[in-house]
Amino acid sequence: MNEYILRRKQTLLWSGVGLVLLVLLYILSPVLTPFMLGMALAYILVPGVNMLVALRLPRWLAVAIMFFLLVAVILGVLLIVIPLVRKEVGLAFEQLPGWVAQYNINLAPRLNHLFGVSAEIDILKIREVLQDAITGTDSLTTTIIAYAKSSGSAVIFFFVNLLITPVVLVYLLFDWDKFILSIREVIPRRFLNGTLSVFRDIDRLLSSFLRGQILVMLILAAYYSVGLSLAGFESAIPIGVLTGMLVFIPYLGVTFGLLLAILSALLQFDNYYGLISVAIVYGLGQILEGMVLTPKIMGERIGLHPLVIIFALFVFGQIFGFFGVLMALPISAALSVLIRRVYGQYRRSDFYKT
Template identity: 45%
Template structure:
């Protein structure tokens, strides 16, 4: 059986693609920090190029941009400090009181239905004093003990925390050369089509990132103002954390909701906390899901609001949490591909007959 030149070329490309996918699957644990660094380099290289155009030495520009990104991440994590420093003492004081109140109100109500439930207040107090009244030395001892138990996991996290910034630095330093080598790897006859496709994808992803950042900023302001209007002492750190964490769909909202509920229950100790959090976060989720993300992100990447909602649900169903995380950027690339396939189809013999 003989094959034509086109068939042989198609089989060769299919074999190369299969070998690349197999290699990616086998090396997935090793490649993860490199992929994370590559994604960060793609997002940060415009800032480096902007500084380089202003005659800032490239090494200095890379160092400034990477340091800014690390400081932004640390700032997001440090938002938890005032929350924990205020909530932990309140937890230590209020948990035994809340348990006693539940015994007084919930236990008689359950007894009417034949359910005998009574909380052991002494055990709860001992637990709280043991784990929430520990000093820094005790926390360090617990952390070191956990590190010995799960040493490989801790070492992997520590290794990635060091490896990702190093790889990111070298990628940002060599980004123009990396792009040029990737371009040279494309066969010359395919280069104009591939370059046009990549340029369109780059424009769409840039629009996505700008839209997502705008959504995060608006939500941070909304949640901070909403919680402040209801009298929350920690309105600003909780609201800003929730807004910035919305970059991770659902998980960021869930963490902010839990923090707000905890702060409200400990501060007000009444149904007022639950009602206020429900109003602020319920309305915020509706506005974000039905207006902000579809309008500010979906329209920027050329997707109808219904398609944005469908993409989030479909990718979440197929790939879980990772699918939700990459749903919109991957959908943006698919929009570009489908748009080009439609143009090719409308000009094909199959359509024109």
């Protein structure tokens, strides 16, 4: 009986500690975001650092190589995204008067007939708004200044986080083994073997997930680039590469690439050929990803229901912002290991059986 009471008290104690940690995690999420981002990047880059160290390179040089490789990848993506978006948006502004005229001629009268309301769009008003956005007016300038004053601290905090993240990353890459050892030393000895077993399962799951995700991204980048090129899109390669690289953000990545492809189709083609081509390329791409690549390459290792993934995107996005959206899937996968372990213990417990 005494042992039962002791275990019950320990369970209540650790449950309380876990609840307090969750509350602190939520409260301190803006502060913890750069540290968690640095830790996530360090987890991805540490195998490369260890491989270079095994090749007799000094650790500082291995860390420098992996860090600058990461910076090169990020800059490469930005060099694809920013010019592409600027080009498509600029062309869209040029084509906007023609689109509005076609709408007012073909669609607005039908809407007026069906609903009895005036649905015409005033192109002059749109031009005034665009002119305000481009050249600026007193009211617009006042609004921007007021917004900058109200959100200045948020902007400063964003750039501080941007500067802290690489510092955290470099320190973790240098001292990763010490960091892991310090965590191991904190674990109570009676729980050490079980905890390490859970960590090993999480590490295997995340490692296989990352390897599979990178391979899927490369295959889809090549597929979308080739598919859009065969359809005659001028921006096929940038849009295709961007769509493939953003696949690691569930649903959001392919949606952004699809919107860019639709915008490019509207700008380049005068008929429905472009939209039909986008529908075919992206429809087959989703079939390829969902029915071939993900099951064959990544398998059922994660085993998360689509509704769970969507819920995780909203939850982690709310807590950690854009970084939370990026890390929602791997963090949910890691948590699923813990949940399966706890559920297994529950099914084997006397509380469940009796």
